[in-house]
Amino acid sequence: xxxxxxxxxxxxxxxxxxxxxxxxxxxxxxxxxxxxxxxxxxxxxxxxxxxxxxxxxxxxxxxxxxxxxxxxxxxxxxxxxxxxxxxxxxxxxxxxxxxxxxxxxxxxxxxxxxxxxxxxxxxxxxxxxxxxxxxxxxxxxxxxxxxxxxxxxxxxxxxxxxxxxxxxxxxxxxxxxxxxxxxxxxxxxxxxxxxxxxxxxxxxxxxxxxxxxxxxxxxxxxxxxx
Numbered sequence: 001x002x003x004x005x006x007x008x009x010x011x012x013x014x015x016x017x018x019x020x021x022x023x024x025x026x027x028x029x030x031x032x033x034x035x036x037x038x039x040x041x042x043x044x045x046x047x048x049x050x051x052x053x054x055x056x057x058x059x060x061x062x063x064x065x066x067x068x069x070x071x072x073x074x075x076x077x078x079x080x081x082x083x084x085x086x087x088x089x090x091x092x093x094x095x096x097x098x099x100x101x102x103x104x105x106x107x108x109x110x111x112x113x114x115x116x117x118x119x120x121x122x123x124x125x126x127x128x129x130x131x132x133x134x135x136x137x138x139x140x141x142x143x144x145x146x147x148x149x150x151x152x153x154x155x156x157x158x159x160x161x162x163x164x165x166x167x168x169x170x171x172x173x174x175x176x177x178x179x180x181x182x183x184x185x186x187x188x189x190x191x192x193x194x195x196x197x198x199x200x201x202x203x204x205x206x207x208x209x210x211x212x213x214x215x216x217x218x219x220x221x222x223x224x225x226x
Contacts, residue, residue, distance in 0.1 A: 093214040094184060094200075096207060098165060109166050
């Protein structure tokens with residue numbers, strides 16, 4: 001009878017134990033049930049009881065730690081999203097290779113070069129993957145370099161408005177390849193949120209907040225009448 005009663009009392013806990021999802025309440029219920037139906041002639045040893053209490057304490061601490069970590073992550077994400085809104089109206093430089101060409105603009109792009117880079121080849125592609133312009137720079141600066149594309153193809157014709165991709169290939173003085181990080185610059189027009197994360201709307205493209213390298217005040221065009 002005792003065995004049957006114990007089996008019935010703990011049956012509801014079987015699934016929790018089997019899939020390793022034993023929670024704090026279930027653990028405590030199991031411990032109490034074990035004490036209730038233990039053999040009076042052979043009670044649980046003090047060492048075993050203390051060990052189970054230690055496991056219960058550890059479980060409680062782990063659950064509290066998980067809760068604290070989740071809360072911290074949510075707080076950090078909230079602060080980052082709030083900070084993103086303050087970038088509206090500013091200029092940002094971010095890791096990326098997309099250039100947006102309008103009717104008259106001259107998109108700016110950049111790249112970071114390691115020490116020893118001796119030459120840079122820049123290739124600009126349209127949305128179909130066709131080369132529209134190639135630019136060469138024989139003596140680029142180490143570190144950050146900023147360039148402007150006039151929005152024209154190799155023949156000097158203004159390209160159609162749309163999205164283009166810039167590719168930067170750098171080489172060392174001995175001709176070996178050098179790593180180059182391509183960057184794009186633009187005005188932040190707004191912020192959009194996707195899956196709880198902030199993305200900047202930069203002149204027609206979405207830029208993840210994590211890719212932003214620099215933030216600076218937007219330049220004001222000079223008044224031609226002055």
